[in-house]
Amino acid sequence: MIVSLDEGIRELVRDGDTVALEGFTHLIPVSAGHEIIRQGRRDLTLVRMTPDVVYDQLIGAGCARKLVFSWGGNPGVGSLHRFRDAIQNGWPVPLEIEEHSHAGMANRYVAGASGLPFAVMRGYTGTDLVSHTPNIATVECPFTGERLTAVPALNPDVTIIHAQRADRRGNVQMWGITGVQKEAVLAARRSLVTVEEIVDELEPLPGQVILPSRVVTAVAEVPGGARPSYAHGYYERDNGAYQAWDPISRDRDSFARWLETDVFGGAGAAREGGR
């Protein structure tokens, strides 16, 4: 239940898996993403509503075969250059994409969490997403005859999130903006939660979301594990790091140097609880 980060990734993430590292600006599981890079996972189908810098890094490091997403960018800064390089030039490996809207992705997780094969929504109608994304369909209301949009459930092999706290039994507590993380964990076959700290008792807090331990496969204590994003109540977003990512990621060589020093270098791994 309580594991080290490298053990958690080794046990739960396998080559070829569909993996969702979710987070909505807040609580992004960055250290877990770096550990996936360090362990050299390949052929992953990465899933996330808002792939940002850590997904750019995973893609640039060659971990991903496919990306399922609804908005990919460096929030407040601009584009993801490793992502662009992968889909425009196939570097370092070709990247297949499957593209949705936020509403569609959120509903796909909800369906996955609910044990249903699909979700019904109003969306996508008239957009070019319909012709470019195969798994958008229509369904007719059996009562009104109205035609609505259907999207298939998302059930990742493993969902990874970062939260503020867990107790020793593996119950997880997060608060602030909690995005789609609950649904992403409930929809997954396995789940890994990195946390700022493991405590004896979870003190109830306004706005908290609790994930009972029985839907959490493993918890790893990784203080700072969401940096450079933020952890409400623990540390602020490092906006400078997001800006600094832009020049690093524009160039393959500077990206390679960054990988070498910040991910594979001893300091980075030690800081993040990886090998």
Add this chain to the structure above:
Amino acid sequence: MIVSLDEGIRELVRDGDTVALEGFTHLIPVSAGHEIIRQGRRDLTLVRMTPDVVYDQLIGAGCARKLVFSWGGNPGVGSLHRFRDAIQNGWPVPLEIEEHSHAGMANRYVAGASGLPFAVMRGYTGTDLVSHTPNIATVECPFTGERLTAVPALNPDVTIIHAQRADRRGNVQMWGITGVQKEAVLAARRSLVTVEEIVDELEPLPGQVILPSRVVTAVAEVPGGARPSYAHGYYERDNGAYQAWDPISRDRDSFARWLETDVFGGAGAAREGGR
């Protein structure tokens, strides 16, 4: 926005309306139900997952033409005798029923809150509810071909709930067991919330559900408005009152006397903020 209880019922509940007074053991809007009786509303379609004593009272008083529900009883005590008398003997007026499961009703509210005409679920399969309740249908997953159950959205004309607090702008705060109340309010065309107290500022609390004022039509301050059910943080459930209801409700005459003294009598109305 802030109204008296009698004004709220007069303005928001009309003869023939579909009305949901929701609550799940906790926070049942009993005083609002009594005010509906006092104002003599007729031909209501009453909706609730768990109709209990206050629905027995509304039915016995002749307010309802139809009941849409999933479990009707006096929790921990037994049957609802006014409800039984209405459907078995048509007294005081015939009562049509439409019967669902909890899962079905909850999903109907969710669809209503979501602006969808129906919800998809796994449920009802193989039960006799399917042949006795007309609005249960099947829908086929456009991706897997699997057949699932569909239920139509519930969109009450008015939903009435009881909550612990509201602020002066009409934002509502409740906590403890909050049941299906959020969805019932979001699904309704109009809504009335009775509260224990109106405060200047809503202090954030663990487990709170906030209903922003823009989805609340009116708020009435009715301290004790959930009695004999309970309001977490304010008062306990009066289990004796539920037990006392059983003999009162078994007999039409004793029920009529109860109506006269406890609902129409000056003391009851004054206590409950009614006319």
Add this chain to the structure above:
Amino acid sequence: MSTVTDYTSDEIMTVTAAHALSGAMACFVGIGLPSTAANLARRTHAPDLWMIYESGTLGAKPGTLPLSIGDGVLAETADTVIPVPEVFNYWLQPGRIDVGFLGAAQIDRYANINTTVIGDYGDPKVRLPGAGGAPEIAASCREVIVIVRQSRRTFVESVDFVTSVGHGKGGTDRADLGLRGAGPSRVITDLGVLEPDPVTRELTLVQIHPGVSVDDARAATGWDLAVSPDLGRTPEPTAEELAVLRALTGK
């Protein structure tokens, strides 16, 4: 552990039902006998039992027996309280619950359950509370345990209304309907324990309580009751179990 012989038939039924729960099972609990049995189990041999009530309390650890599924003590002691739609959609429907505990007003030989109406639906002899969470608990929990007092009024050849599907018309009927949980695995009564036959799914008496005869059970059953050749005898409740149970119920 000392055993005692001075107990009621409801008490041995409840103790036997509590024995069906173990470890850290997730148990969907209804009020009445199921709640009493689950709380007894949690206080005796199954301290990690994880109880979920349909009001939205996950992992409730009530210090006293709740009188309703929405008592404040459930919210105060729960790991978390969730909205009712999530109980059904995020927890029950995906098959996360190990055991569902159900009662019955009528039950038939394939463990189909009626809690809706006695007599004709349109012109009922007795109107009962209705379905509540039962149809989907019966459908989606990994297994279902039924607790019900045994009599010819309750154990009927054919239920007047199928509120919750047990094993349908027997055999593979349940799976053919697409239901994903295994359905009723045990029916625990004040006389003994019945289990579905592995093939036909017909309820079979597999165990009787002390002092009860097979003829007693047959006399309380509205169909020709099948009896296991390996009929067992329920062990007496222990003094500790009875003490804890009586402290819970206040009897």
Add this chain to the structure above:
Amino acid sequence: MSTVTDYTSDEIMTVTAAHALSGAMACFVGIGLPSTAANLARRTHAPDLWMIYESGTLGAKPGTLPLSIGDGVLAETADTVIPVPEVFNYWLQPGRIDVGFLGAAQIDRYANINTTVIGDYGDPKVRLPGAGGAPEIAASCREVIVIVRQSRRTFVESVDFVTSVGHGKGGTDRADLGLRGAGPSRVITDLGVLEPDPVTRELTLVQIHPGVSVDDARAATGWDLAVSPDLGRTPEPTAEELAVLRALTGK
């Protein structure tokens, strides 16, 4: 109120967009120009403006301009924070939002918006971030306001990818698709304001900013731009508006 003439074209665009918001409107806000304009409006003439960010913060009242849709200041100042699925299912989809604010990488004469890709989808010239919340914001808000800098690269005859539907192919096309919101009611640029023709739904220049000519607007539009016979002139921003705006943006 004194007016000033020393401002940038982005500033008058933002002030003009802020003017489009009033009262206690519910406004679905994206990061960048929309968020700046909405926060400016809330700090000037529309203090009751109710802002919803797609991260789940309802009624956010940030003291500083958030850098992302998920900044902590949004959660701290919100009336409530809800899960992302509820943002889309309980708030946007049922039509509870008055105004959606969208940007664009390309926009066509019927206000259809592209934020997905420049060039061919399978072999893109420039890969953009993608849809995010925009398709459903464009579909379900009661009206949509687009804020975008005007140039021939952006204002194109035909968008390379319809990420969000404006008025489709014009006329009643939008309603025929079953979309329930009214769609883009205004496109606010650094040169002026365009509105759809009431019948054809073709974007028509209805207002130009001080110092901008109709020829400037035509030169920045990739189709033969329709111009209203009642062409208006945007008022100069007030000194107070500019002061508040510059305090917000730190410029």
